[in-house]
Amino acid sequence: MNSPAPLNVTITSRHRRLWQWLAWLWLLVILVMAGHNSWVWLAEKRLPETDMLALLPTEEHDPAVRTATQQFADAAQQRLIVLVGDRDWQAAKRAATAYRNVALHHPQWLKLSPAPAMDEQALSRWWQQRGQLLTTADQQRLQYLPPAVLAQQALRDLASPLGQARFGAWQDDPFGLFNHWLADRAALTPVRQVDGELRVDDGNTHYALISFDLTQSAFSIGAQHTIMPILADAATAARTQAPNAHLLSAGVLLHTAAASTQASDEMSTIGLGSLFGIMLLMWFAFRSLRPISLVLLTLGAGMLGALSVCALLFDRIHLITLVFGASLIGVAEDYGIHYLATRIGDQQPPLQTMQRLIPGLALAMVTTVVGYIGLGLTPFPGLQQMAVFSAVGLTTAWITAVLWTPWLTSPYQPETRFSQWYGRTRAHWPRLQRTPVGIGIAVGCALVIGFGITRLTTNDDIRQLQNSPPVLVADQQQISRILKVPAPAQFFLIRADTEAGLLMREETLRNKLEELVQSGTLEGYQAVSQWVPSPERQRTNQMLISTHIWREGGAAPQLARILEEAPDWVHARQHQQQANGLLTVNDWLQSPISQANRHLWLGHVNGQLASVVTLLGVEKPDLPLLRNLASSSEGVTWVDKVDEISSLMARYRGLMGWVVMASYLAVLLVLWPRYRTRAFRILLPTLIASLVVLAWLGWSGTPLQLFHVLALLMILCMGEDYGIFMQEHPDPQDRHAWLAVSLSAASTLLSFGLLGLSATPALKAFGMTLLIGISTVWLIAPCFDRNKSIL
Numbered sequence: 187m188n189s190p191a192p193l194n195v196t197i198t199s200r201h202r203r204l205w206q207w208l209a210w211l212w213l214l215v216i217l218v219m220a221g222h223n224s225w226v227w228l229a230e231k232r233l234p235e236t237d238m239l240a241l242l243p244t245e246e247h248d249p250a251v252r253t254a255t256q257q258f259a260d261a262a263q264q265r266l267i268v269l270v271g272d273r274d275w276q277a278a279k280r281a282a283t284a285y286r287n288v289a290l291h292h293p294q295w296l297k298l299s300p301a302p303a304m305d306e307q308a309l310s311r312w313w314q315q316r317g318q319l320l321t322t323a324d325q326q327r328l329q330y331l332p333p334a335v336l337a338q339q340a341l342r343d344l345a346s347p348l349g350q351a352r353f354g355a356w357q358d359d360p361f362g363l364f365n366h367w368l369a370d371r372a373a374l375t376p377v378r379q380v381d382g383e384l385r386v387d388d389g390n391t392h393y394a395l396i397s398f399d400l401t402q403s404a405f406s407i408g409a410q411h412t413i414m415p416i417l418a419d420a421a422t423a424a425r426t427q428a429p430n431a432h433l434l435s436a437g438v439l440l441h442t443a444a445a446s447t448q449a450s451d452e453m454s455t456i457g458l459g460s461l462f463g464i465m466l467l468m469w470f471a472f473r474s475l476r477p478i479s480l481v482l483l484t485l486g487a488g489m490l491g492a493l494s495v496c497a498l499l500f501d502r503i504h505l506i507t508l509v510f511g512a513s514l515i516g517v518a519e520d521y522g523i524h525y526l527a528t529r530i531g532d533q534q535p536p537l538q539t540m541q542r543l544i545p546g547l548a549l550a551m552v553t554t555v556v557g558y559i560g561l562g563l564t565p566f567p568g569l570q571q572m573a574v575f576s577a578v579g580l581t582t583a584w585i586t587a588v589l590w591t592p593w594l595t596s597p598y599q600p601e602t603r604f605s606q607w608y609g610r611t612r613a614h615w616p617r618l619q620r621t622p623v624g625i626g627i628a629v630g631c632a633l634v635i636g637f638g639i640t641r642l643t644t645n646d647d648i649r650q651l652q653n654s655p656p657v658l659v660a661d662q663q664q665i666s667r668i669l670k671v672p673a674p675a676q677f678f679l680i681r682a683d684t685e686a687g688l689l690m691r692e693e694t695l696r697n698k699l700e701e702l703v704q705s706g707t708l709e710g711y712q713a714v715s716q717w718v719p720s721p722e723r724q725r726t727n728q729m730l731i732s733t734h735i736w737r738e739g740g741a742a743p744q745l746a747r748i749l750e751e752a753p754d755w756v757h758a759r760q761h762q763q764q765a766n767g768l769l770t771v772n773d774w775l776q777s778p779i780s781q782a783n784r785h786l787w788l789g790h791v792n793g794q795l796a797s798v799v800t801l802l803g804v805e806k807p808d809l810p811l812l813r814n815l816a817s818s819s820e821g822v823t824w825v826d827k828v829d830e831i832s833s834l835m836a837r838y839r840g841l842m843g844w845v846v847m848a849s850y851l852a853v854l855l856v857l858w859p860r861y862r863t864r865a866f867r868i869l870l871p872t873l874i875a876s877l878v879v880l881a882w883l884g885w886s887g888t889p890l891q892l893f894h895v896l897a898l899l900m901i902l903c904m905g906e907d908y909g910i911f912m913q914e915h916p917d918p919q920d921r922h923a924w925l926a927v928s929l930s931a932a933s934t935l936l937s938f939g940l941l942g943l944s945a946t947p948a949l950k951a952f953g954m955t956l957l958i959g960i961s962t963v964w965l966i967a968p969c970f971d972r973n974k975s976i977l
Contacts, residue, residue, distance in 0.1 A: 266437035271393035281428035282394035299397035316364035318724035336741035410443035460937035491582030518583035527926035557903030609921020615968035638881025645889030646836035672800035689720035709803030868909030875962035897955035931964035
């Protein structure tokens with residue numbers, strides 16, 4: 187088990203000139219990257235992506251599901267809903283008017299959404315087709331009640347002063363069939379037109395509904411920074427008019443603005459906090475501004491490279507990538523720190539010192555990048571972007587450190603009191619030896635770790651990643667309940683080869699859903715066929731109305747005789763209701779009636795027609811029942827996006843577990859040619875640290891999820907760097923390698939450890955895992971020095 191042979195090659199003038207030429211060439215590359223970044227961020231004014239859904243994988247299999255999800259997102263992302271409520275309706279109206287007036291002073295950002303149209307013009311096509319529209323109750327009335335009874339009911343409705351408000355003349359719908367059907371449609375929403383406002387009631391509170399359309403993308407940071415103060419001013423104006431007004435708001439903009447603010451704050455906390463901590467450590471270690479400047483230069487070059495390449499490969503860089511990238515400084519400075527620590531008291535020329543360190547530094551960089559490539563194997567676009575950002579940033583920082591730092595360091599780096607004191611601690615570090623005490627400690631630790639791992643549980647529920655402010659989530663849920671907005675994450679997907687077949691399958695499903703509504707399992711549902719019955723049902727309705735109402739002996743002739751109307755009255759209405767063809771989905775799509783629900787119709791997808799049936803009031807215990815309902819219905823698929831993405835995360839958690847194990851083997855193969863059996867000394871501290879993390883999760887009751895596994899991969903990427911640096915300088919009396927490892931580990935803990943403060947659950951899981959893992963590697967790595975460990 188000999189140490190790898192050091193490189194003591196003398197730097198010739200030819201090598202020196204080549205190195206110098208490469209350093210100038212690299213300066214040109216850095217200048218080009220700086221210019222590219224200036225163009226991207228200043229000239230193009232490209233903005234970071236803030237949509238949290240962009241971090242998640244797209245659907246792997248079903249194009250129709252992907253289309254439905256996209257249509258739901260498109261329908262929601264540019265809409266902003268505000269409910270202004272008060273127990274006094276007049277006060278609610280005043281507050282709503284004040285709110286609307288302030289918001290509409292900024293038409294370049296906000297405009298009122300068109301109000302739902304249920305007027306004569308919007309309903310004209312349905313009025314023409316009234317001879318084919320029946321409610322389920324009216325179908326049964328026509329089938330089972332004698333014509334005379336139907337005629338008497340029509341007379342009572344005509345004579346009643348409390349009869350329902352009617353659409354159209356009584357003579358054109360004497361039995362109220364169209365009005366009954368229209369009332370059923372109106373019951374699909376609780377919103378009503380009152381005093382020129384859209385009103386909805388919830389208990390004793392009356393709400394005025396205000397709906398805005400954004401003129402800019404909800405994911406635009408500029409739009410967020412401008413619109414949020416406008417909304418705050420509007421809310422103030424509303425409460426001035428009605429001090430007791432209750433305001434509820436919902437919209438993608440509110441969530442993206444909160445995420446943007448949170449990410450910006452965290453970038454400052456994590457990036458600036460870790461940078462300040464690293465600079466403080468560097469000052470204690472070197473007591474000079476030049477080493478600090480060199481580390482900053484290396485980090486800056488790494489960030490320039492990462493931003494440039496990501497800007498070329500991705501349309502937009504996600505804000506979470508920048509937050510994660512802010513922690514990159516905890517790794518990228520390792521190469522410069524290792525070189526600077528080695529220079530302490532070194533009498534060799536700077537270029538020769540760097541030449542001697544290049545093999546170890548190269549292995550450290552390559553093995554770390556291999557780990558980030560593993561991170562990029564996931565189907566999560568956000569993680570792929572983070573992997574590219576980190577791998578490119580580290581590679582750029584490594585090249586900068588190798589090519590530039592030898593030219594920019596002073597010929598001699600003096601030793602400081604701190605570096606001298608701390609370097610000596612390596613020789614006094616606890617030894618892990620084949621003694622009863624050493625073996626007892628090892629067995630005890632193994633038992634604690636083993637029992638902790640046996641307590642490990644898993645939880646891949648995507649809702650764990652929900653990090654919107656609780657107030658926004660509560661408002662969204664309350665608005666959804668009051669307005670009866672269906673959940674977009676769970677729905678039935680219907681497919682058929684023809685429009686007629688698709689509408690029939692919807693109606694078959696609706697019959698089953700109606701039973702669940704009657705039993706209280708569901709609150710309701712929304713479907714295209716509620717507005718456009720299938721051709722078969724339209725013909726059936728037409729036959730029922732014709733047979734039981736208009737034909738000789740039917741209810742209409744009897745009613746005409748009672749009212750002493752001429753026979754032509756019956757014939758004219760019968761002809762009027764039978765000469766207008768059939769309603770089609772295209773009629774519905776072209777009508778303003780469909781404005782709020784056009785996302786239910788997917789059209790042609792993958793060679794078939796598809797539509798969506800959404801549900802109200804779905805509870806978790808009812809999900810198996812709904813899933814079984816779909817499996818027993820032809821052409822119907824149950825879609826649960828929450829369950830689908832959670833299952834996907836569970837699958838990739840298992841896959842990434844295998845990737846982590848394969849990465850250990852890959853790193854071992856990379857290390858073996860240089861270190862042989864000493865490669866185990868490099869990897870064992872990292873492996874133990876990973877097991878400690880799993881045990882901590884088990885003992886603390888924290889469920890294992892995908893982001894913990896990804897952090898284990900990062901522990902390997904960074905932990906083996908420390909092992910390499912230690913094995914490149916295996917002598918326990920070598921103080922400078924231990925100083926370099928400790929500075930690197932401390933700076934990594936400052937950066938990645940600060941991720942544990944993040945309000946983003948994924949980043950927090952990442953940060954806490956790395957905090958524990960890297961701390962463990964740092965503490966036990968010296969225990970595996972040559973002639974110390976039991977290996």
